[in-house]
Amino acid sequence: MNTLQQARAQVLQQIQQASTAAGRTAESVQLLAVSKTHPSEMLREMYAAGQRAFGENYLQESLDKIEALKDLEIEWHFIGHVQRNKTKHLASSFAWVHGVDRLIIAERLSSQREETQAPLNICLQVNIDAQDTKDGCQPNEVADLVAQISALPNLRLRGLMVIPAPNHPQAFTDAKTLFEQVKELHAKPEDWDTLSMGMSSDMTDAIAAGSTMVRVGTALFGARDYSK
Ligand SMILES: *Cc1c(COP(=O)(O)O)cnc(C)c1O
Numbered sequence: 001m002n003t004l005q006q007a008r009a010q011v012l013q014q015i016q017q018a019s020t021a022a023g024r025t026a027e028s029v030q031l032l033a034v035s036k037t038h039p040s041e042m043l044r045e046m047y048a049a050g051q052r053a054f055g056e057n058y059l060q061e062s063l064d065k066i067e068a069l070k071d072l073e074i075e076w077h078f079i080g081h082v083q084r085n086k087t088k089h090l091a092s093s094f095a096w097v098h099g100v101d102r103l104i105i106a107e108r109l110s111s112q113r114e115e116t117q118a119p120l121n122i123c124l125q126v127n128i129d130a131q132d133t134k135d136g137c138q139p140n141e142v143a144d145l146v147a148q149i150s151a152l153p154n155l156r157l158r159g160l161m162v163i164p165a166p167n168h169p170q171a172f173t174d175a176k177t178l179f180e181q182v183k184e185l186h187a188k189p190e191d192w193d194t195l196s197m198g199m200s201s202d203m204t205d206a207i208a209a210g211s212t213m214v215r216v217g218t219a220l221f222g223a224r225d226y227s228k
Contacts, residue, residue: 004042005049007220008033011203015214018207029207032077032196034217036061037224040068046220047072055079055098055215059086066093079161079196079215081135088112096121098161098196098215101137106149106157113154120154123161123196126178129171136162139174143182150187157186159194159212164202172197172209179210 001009008031016026035043036057043054043065052073056062057080066076077096082105090097091112100106100122113120124145127136137145142160150157160179164171179195186192198206200219207214217224 002045002049004045004220007222008046008049008051011216011219014203014219015207018204021204022208024207028212030213032079032213032215033220034079034199034215035065035221036080036217037226038221040065042221043069043074044072047074053077055217057081059089063089063093084108091120092117094120096123096158098123099125099135100149101125101135103145103148106145106152106155110152110155115154117154119156121156121158121194122149123159123194124149124157125161125163126175128162128175128178129164129168131165139178142178143185146182146192147185147187150185150191156188156191159192159196161196163199164197166201169202169205169209172202172206172211176210 015029015031019026019029032053032055033046033051034055053075055077076094077098078090078094079098082099087105087108091109097109097120109120125136126139126142127133128139160175162175175197183189183192194213195211196213198211198214200216203214
């Protein structure tokens, strides 16, 4: 096995162990490979190892990779901060957008998604542990946003996405509680199936609390170099 194959096998094993410990099946947790800053050749190798879902944070970088890897059947997830003036490219080039935190962003994605494409999968980002950040809606805004966004055409509102502060497992439990509470407000409750939480350092806690999708970068690809 090469290094990337080995890293992926190790992460899958960790997911398996955490799921079993939580009384869940490993299939109930999807692995999203977070590939930001890594060159497309590395994604190609990870694809050869069996990985299909990749997460990117920076728009121009991700559009370049989508073009370079268009011969592969990759499911592209945008997990970065969504700027209002960048929604058009997200709507046309991605399968999932995790960082939606305002109605206006969802409305733009909905109107810019082509009817000929499959609906765009959306996660609502919540600032679950009151961090000092502009990203994510407040927990008390989630109910209204779920009711409004789930009624928009060309989108499938799949669930919540959170990025709690490190070493704060209670935030994962709070996210799970909120996720269950608002399901009945969804216009299509059967679409509400995704809790996007957990990264390299905290995926075990996230899975114990009910994560259905872990977003893992460093444990798969190694440390990121932002100097380039
Ligand atoms: C970069 C990033 C990750 C991956 O983090 P690692 O610690 O490298 O696993 C996950 N989620 C989001 C939103 C990120 O920006």
